[in-house]
Amino acid sequence: MPLHFHNTLSRKLEEFIPLEPGKARLYTCGPTVYNFAHIGNFRAYIFEDLLRRTLAYCGFKVTQVMNLTDVDDKTIRGARQAGLPLDQFTRQFKDAFFADLKTLRIEPAEFYPAATGCIPEMIRMIEVLIEKKHAYVGDDKSVYFSIASFPRYGQLARLNRDEMRVGVRIKHDEYAKESVADFALWKAWDEADGEVKWDSPWGPGRPGWHIECSAMSMKHLGPTFDLHTGGVDNLFPHHEDEIAQSEAANGVKFVNYWLHCAHLMVEGQKMSKSMGNFFTLRDVVAKGWTGREIRWVLLGTHYRQQLDFSFQGCHNARAALQRVDDFKTRLQEAAALPDADTTGVAARLTAAEAEFRAGLEDDINLSAALAALFNLVRDVNRMLDAGELAGKPAAAVAELLRTLDTVLGVLDVDQAGADAPADILALAQERQDARKAKNFARADEIRKLLAARGWILEDTPQGPRVKRQAG
RNA sequence: GGCGCGGUAGCCAAGUGGUAAGGCAGAGGUCUGCAAAACCUUUAUUCACCGGUUCGAAUCCGGUCCGCGCCUCCA
Numbered sequence: 001m002p003l004h005f006h007n008t009l010s011r012k013l014e015e016f017i018p019l020e021p022g023k024a025r026l027y028t029c030g031p032t033v034y035n036f037a038h039i040g041n042f043r044a045y046i047f048e049d050l051l052r053r054t055l056a057y058c059g060f061k062v063t064q065v066m067n068l069t070d071v072d073d074k075t076i077r078g079a080r081q082a083g084l085p086l087d088q089f090t091r092q093f094k095d096a097f098f099a100d101l102k103t104l105r106i107e108p109a110e111f112y113p114a115a116t117g118c119i120p121e122m123i124r125m126i127e128v129l130i131e132k133k134h135a136y137v138g139d140d141k142s143v144y145f146s147i148a149s150f151p152r153y154g155q156l157a158r159l160n161r162d163e164m165r166v167g168v169r170i171k172h173d174e175y176a177k178e179s180v181a182d183f184a185l186w187k188a189w190d191e192a193d194g195e196v197k198w199d200s201p202w203g204p205g206r207p208g209w210h211i212e213c214s215a216m217s218m219k220h221l222g223p224t225f226d227l228h229t230g231g232v233d234n235l236f237p238h239h240e241d242e243i244a245q246s247e248a249a250n251g252v253k254f255v256n257y258w259l260h261c262a263h264l265m266v267e268g269q270k271m272s273k274s275m276g277n278f279f280t281l282r283d284v285v286a287k288g289w290t291g292r293e294i295r296w297v298l299l300g301t302h303y304r305q306q307l308d309f310s311f312q313g314c315h316n317a318r319a320a321l322q323r324v325d326d327f328k329t330r331l332q333e334a335a336a337l338p339d340a341d342t343t344g345v346a347a348r349l350t351a352a353e354a355e356f357r358a359g360l361e362d363d364i365n366l367s368a369a370l371a372a373l374f375n376l377v378r379d380v381n382r383m384l385d386a387g388e389l390a391g392k393p394a395a396a397v398a399e400l401l402r403t404l405d406t407v408l409g410v411l412d413v414d415q416a417g418a419d420a421p422a423d424i425l426a427l428a429q430e431r432q433d434a435r436k437a438k439n440f441a442r443a444d445e446i447r448k449l450l451a452a453r454g455w456i457l458e459d460t461p462q463g464p465r466v467k468r469q470a471g
Numbered sequence: 472g473g474c475g476c477g478g479u480a481g482c483c484a485a486g487u488g489g490u491a492a493g494g495c496a497g498a499g500g501u502c503u504g505c506a507a508a509a510c511c512u513u514u515a516u517u518c519a520c521c522g523g524u525u526c527g528a529a530u531c532c533g534g535u536c537c538g539c540g541c542c543u544c545c546a
Binding site: 011028029030031032037038040041042043044045047048072073074157158159180181183184208209210229230231232233234235236237238240241260261262263264265268269270297300301302304305306308310312313315316317318319320323326327329330359365366367368370371372373374375378381382384385386435438440443444447456457458459460465467 | 473474475476477482483484485486492493494495496502503504505506507508509510511538539540541542543544545546
């Protein structure tokens with residue numbers, strides 16, 4: 001089966017056929033850099049990372065763009081409160097964002113354009129929209145997109161404008177618009193903006209939110225591209241507005257495949273500061289969980305299902321990864337032995353990879369893909385137990401793990417277990433001597449000693465082995 | 472009110488017409504001086520509930536209950 005995705009536009013599973021064979025052009029809505037991103041944000045970024053890795057695994061050359069929204073109401077407000085210039089204020093959160101991406105092993109996109117770096121492109125696009133009568137200058141000198149000029153409006157979100165709860169959050173300045181549903185392309189400067197302003201044909205001001213994604217995607221990916229993703233909350237109005245702007249300005253289809261990932265919940269509740277269940281990545285790391293473990297948790301549920309984050313889930317992740325790590329250690333040890341392969345592991349590996357791939361190709365069914373991995377782990381463990389697998393054929397298993405990990409990014413196939421310090425190894429040896437002398441009381445005592453220092457001792461046919469206690 | 476998603480073992484989670492993947496946790500066993508790891512067996516006669524369609528339904532249809540999301544700037 002070729003690669004398939006659930007396309008929000010059609011609400012159906014569709015085969016992925018890129019505009020240009022072998023290439024995938026991907027736009028992913030990035031963070032607004034007014035604060036540290038929270039784990040809900042990272043669920044989306046992990047999903048997008050999984051998507052780009054899946055595309056690459058399936059043979060596509062990926063060009064991904066992720067925008068950084070560094071000018072909007074929240075960044076301006078934050079900068080004012082912090083008493084910092086806007087760029088200095090957002091800089092710290094941009095840096096933090098990239099550090100967090102590293103923590104979660106998220107592969108970098110090809111482009112990270114910032115809104116403040118693309119103002120001319122946005123202004124040009126707004127000019128085109130005005131020329132084409134899709135936008136107008138309001139009495140307040142702001143520029144608005146006219147939804148009435150774009151009959152297809154609502155195609156993505158499938159919202160009927162007549163049935164929308166109009167007026168719930170109308171702001172005081174909205175009288176300037178022809179229709180309440182029209183949205184701002186350019187916001188005229190006002191006092192609250194302070195020093196933040198750019199010159200434009202319509203006077204000083206700043207861009208609206210939606211226009212940046214239209215301008216940046218066009219700049220790096222062209223007027224039409226393959227994939228656009230984001231959280232479901234961006235489906236409307238943000239993505240709907242992007243389509244309207246881009247298609248009205250360019251006269252061609254904007255995006256072929258829209259993928260949206262569902263929300264992350266925390267302990268069954270929506271994450272919110274007032275509930276006390278609001279976590280940034282840094283909060284969770286501070287509680288002792290590694291980026292690798294958190295990544296595993298965030299990968300655990302299909303992207304279109306709500307994911308309920310819990311610390312119980314983190315514990316599960318730690319245990320599951322321990323099984324993988326122990327497996328890697330066994331493989332490494334087996335690889336050092338003389339070659340043995342009495343069961344023909346190659347066929348088993350081929351089957352495992354096919355199963356893994358089939359899962360991914362089915363709208364990134366990672367649960368199915370992981371089942372393929374764990375079934376392989378069990379079968380290979382069985383072979384290792386029976387002494388049927390060693391040497392090069394064992395190394396071939398590790399090689400497959402390496403391949404699968406180009407998608408998963410959590411297996412750490414080549415990361416050797418933490419080398420034990422000399423005194424730990426000395427204790428292990430002392431215990432081994434005690435065992436040989438049948439001094440089991442001393443042997444057990446040493447095991448406890450090691451445990452207290454965070455090291456687990458395991459006896460194998462090749463001698464004792466120490467491993468670091470997880471967490 | 473409109474649009475939409477979901478309820479599968481103690482927990483997490485696949486499966487969307489052919490007789491319940493996988494992970495964690497638990498129990499028993501093999502191995503071990505003892506452990507750990509690994510392996511084996513076991514843990515849902517059943518998929519929120521009630522009807523219906525069908526040779527056959529967790530999967531399709533109707534209804535009920537419960538949880539959640541979106542409906543103008545929150546991934």
